[in-house]
Amino acid sequence: MWLERQWYRKRLHPLLYLLTPLSLLFWLLTNLRRSLYRFGILKIYQAPVPVLVVGNISVGGTGKTPTVIALVELLKSEGYTPGIVSRGYGANAQYPHVVTTDDSPELAGDEPLMIRQIADVPVVISPKRADAVRQLVAEHPDVDFVISDDGMQHYALGRDLELILVDAERGLGNGWLLPAGPLREGPWRLRGARWVISLYAQHPFAHYVGEVKAQPWRRVIDDEEVELPERTAFHAVAGIGNPERFFTSLQHQHIKLESTQAFPDHYRFTADDLRQYQNKTLLMTQKDAAKCRGIAADNWYYQPISAHFPEKFNADLLEAIRHIHK
Missing domain, CATH: 3.40.50 (Rossmann fold)
Incomplete structure (x- = not known):
């Protein structure tokens, strides 16, 4: 907890300077891994249906779960049959696992179970997102759109759209990569990205601003x-x-x-x-x-809380999805 508080201060805490060599090593390894996928050395799984990844570039809560649920409702209202894949953090299931409403949080993980119960769509968990998607489309052939709850940095799963969430209140912290800072990827990842949305307030990198309402x-x-x-x-x-x-x-x-x-x-x-x-x-x-x-x-x-997005975002996203389905 102390470390996370220091991450989100503007200036690097003196003790965190000891971690900066590890952050540089993290940058090197993540860039190497990304390049291996980009040049086809590591294989990318392309699902038979469109895939939208909802994620962020920082550690900590940015509102992914209510966002995923809101996207499901949006897609269902337009006649789509969405399904969800997730890592299932903390789950004790044998992967890939199809989440049921009767699962325990210990078996399925707290967030996937909550999404399954609220959104009422198929949910499959696995640390390997590609395996989860394979299982999802095999067991639910009616699913015509997949939403990945997190997984922005899981490049083994091909994606048609990326929705990047930014915490407008905490921002990008001290701007350093893990472990000296909270970032999984540098701020460059947001520059030029089409679907960047912030919740709670406006952020300089965000093209849309959503809100979270208490129920x-x-x-x-x-x-x-x-x-x-x-x-x-x-x-x-x-x-x-x-x-x-x-x-x-x-x-x-x-x-x-x-x-x-x-x-x-x-x-x-x-x-x-x-x-x-x-x-x-x-x-x-x-x-x-x-x-x-x-x-x-x-x-x-x-x-409970629920995420709500401006009509402009909903219209733009649906238009992009219809273009993919052509």
């Missing part, structure tokens, strides 16, 4: 929509890419927090982790709620 609160134990109790002391936890964003959103809703606790992204909560909140009113994200349902008290709540 009504739900109770963790049974998913019932509820109103938060009044005159109650609230506590909040978050195990997501950018926990501070969740805590700040609660403050913007004029929810007074007695305490906050951040956990690593994709954290697997145990009863011991949250025992101190058993008799307290606890707020969390939807992703965390999926992992806490079996240990939750009846006064724990989560808030």
